[in-house]
Amino acid sequence: MNETRRSLSAPAGCEPCAAQHGECDRCGAPLRDRFPALRRTIGGRPLVYLDSAATTQRPAAVIAAEARFHREHNANVHRGMHTLAAEATDLYEGCRKRVARFLGVRRPEQVVITSGTTAALNLAARGLAPSLRPGDEILLTVMEHHANLVPWQMVAREHGLVLRHLPLTGDGELDLARLPDLLTGRTRVVALTHVSNVLGTVNPVAEIAAAAHRVGALVVVDAAQSVGHFPLTFGELGADLLAFSAHKCYGPFGLGFLVGSEEALTRLEPAWGGGEMIETVTLESATWTEIPWRFEAGTPNVAAAAAFPAALDLLDEVTLEQVRTHEVAVTGYALEKLAALGLTLYGPCDPERRGGLVAFHDPAVHPHDMAQLLDARGVAVRAGHHCAQPLHRLLGVPATTRASFAVHTTHDEIDALVDAIGYARGVFGG
């Protein structure tokens, strides 16, 4: 599959937006002020944070909302009879409503609150598995993050399910020509990422979901890299279940969501038992409470839930259309500049077909050394397999270096990345 690895000699053009020099009056520079961490310096140089695909920085409003919860409302949710408990419950359920509104979901009860994308995907896999029979097939793709591979491997082993994987084209896109072979009457679940965390590829989820629904399969989407970066609604993706994390779209750690259609959520068995998720418990058995609370055993991260709406407010203020326009511009600029360095780049050439990230490789400088030396210049990137070992095996490298962008990324920061790569190569004598 070495054809997925190639250099971009003719960079895809992109009209750099007005943020050319960090002065984007629509979506770049003004928002930078909202992110306190961006004011940091690293070894005397301004922090250039290009690791938003791992976690986005937090706006001051989110930090303040989380602190306010701890100062004023801290209490456990549900069942509490006192004022603080009622406030905490309102904030927690308010987050559910806000997420439903953000994604255009009809009823807040279609939003299950989890600890993150990984927990949401495990809930999907574990919850669906009891309704599957040995020999039933689950169709994944070779570009999945481990979070959307390993849970399915675990339930496949336990329930005798068969895993299939949609391969890639030379451009690092899903090979849809293989879909008719792989998506059959035996397929019960199709689980795929919306945006690859390594290739950046934006997958045609709606198209694949329509095909999956024609054979009666249920569609689970890992939207960790797309929510907060693309204008999207749950309905237009056509997914039955959609997982994402708050911390990858400007919210706090320890909070994620599994959004589902009522039919899909009704099919799910709870993955965890405990408090909050029951109706009646005897010493021998229990009955489940309503959806979505039956999937939320134990004390959730209430403080994170109380704070997350502030992140979504910010995104709505800027508008996701502007966010996307800005990230496409920055990504296009990065592709152009990195290709000019002769680096191997992965994924589609066209920034319109990518999320806001670029993985690259320089045969002369191992990704770990690259990331280390970039950090010495204040540039924060990620090096490694990015929790996608099977994909890296296909790319023919054990690791890559990844720069990933957000609403606050400026063209100046891409220039700083390019300079820092030059410095790293210099250290290695290149």
Next chain:
Amino acid sequence: MEMDALYREVILDHHRHPHGGEPLPDPETEAAGKNPSCGDEVTLQLRWDGDRIADVAVLTEGCAISRASGSILADLVRSRTREQARRLAEAFRRVMHEPDGELPDDLEPGDLEVLTGVRQFPARVKCALLPWITLLEALLAAEQDRAPAAVSTEETTDGEADRG
């Protein structure tokens, strides 16, 4: 020490011209180690003269730090006894985790002393340790007259998780 000074002073020389970088024609002990967090792999080969290391090769697929560490290892343990090599490897592992750890002066650690500078970059400690924990397993296996087990930086030879 600044990172680039560390690279320029010791790492890059060994990285470009690793000592013990050629496979031994007839290794008597061969151990494989990997760092699952990045996919780096090392194969360590030994030949023995009694309980003394007659020759050593460290074949690394990895970053400059793991390659340099393997090269320094080859320099330092050649013609050392099993016990001396073990003492050096364990001291290095300790130093990388504990601020007051020291390398044994009598074994002339030289470049290894400089490499301990990597410990100020916790994410890279595993890179530096990879060849050394592989050596520890090779030494133990030779002593017990068995084939070395696969070594991972996520689990050291004494079964204790090594999180760098």
